[in-house]
Amino acid sequence: MSPIRTDTFDLGGLRLTAGEGRRLDLHVAIEPFTLAGETYPVKPELVPARLDISRTTADGYALRLRFEASLAGPCMRCLEPANPSFTVDAREVSQPPDPRVHTAGHARASRQDENDELSSPYLEHGVLDLRAWARDALALSVPANLLCRADCAGLCPVCGVDLNQAGPEHRHESAPDPRWAALSKLRLE
Numbered sequence: 001m002s003p004i005r006t007d008t009f010d011l012g013g014l015r016l017t018a019g020e021g022r023r024l025d026l027h028v029a030i031e032p033f034t035l036a037g038e039t040y041p042v043k044p045e046l047v048p049a050r051l052d053i054s055r056t057t058a059d060g061y062a063l064r065l066r067f068e069a070s071l072a073g074p075c076m077r078c079l080e081p082a083n084p085s086f087t088v089d090a091r092e093v094s095q096p097p098d099p100r101v102h103t104a105g106h107a108r109a110s111r112q113d114e115n116d117e118l119s120s121p122y123l124e125h126g127v128l129d130l131r132a133w134a135r136d137a138l139a140l141s142v143p144a145n146l147l148c149r150a151d152c153a154g155l156c157p158v159c160g161v162d163l164n165q166a167g168p169e170h171r172h173e174s175a176p177d178p179r180w181a182a183l184s185k186l187r188l189e
Helices: 105-117 130-141 178-185
Strands: 008-010 021-029 033-035 038-040 046-055 061-071 085-094 127-129
Touching: 008 130, 021 130, 046 130, 061 130, 085 130, 127 130
Parallel strands: none
Antiparallel strands: 008 127, 021 046, 033 038, 046 061, 061 085
8 A cells, every 4th residue: 555645734633732742654745856957856756754743822833844855866076876865854833923912013013023933834724735844844954965975076077087986096197387388389409
């Protein structure tokens, strides 16, 4: 039996009261990443994820998402296949503003800023966008350069050979300094 894909999850359906929590094991599909013009699909296709949900006071939620995934594609240094893995542990808090609190002027703007910090962009009307949250959380874990291994030597800038296979003895004779080119035209008799 194949796992069931969960893109969104209705938290309201859990009917949690303040202080209650649940731990769920779900599977989420994460869209491929495009980095430096290359597409890196996420493996596995359905990523097993653990979602911890806690109900806070005033109809809010504290959320934690954990999973492991890898990206598959060419190494950004040597172009050989790369498959780096990432462990993700993301947290979100969504605490709606208290409708009983009414403020005016500058204090109201300050209160709105506080509310923005306590509202998750992945939770709207009690429905969690698990797919978007998982992708963004993974994106924050991905380094600027995806490599086949941490010590990848890359390609030789002169001849293009893979320096991981060529080893440290691979060398080229350095080209003459172009500033001295005029001297080679001198003919001494």
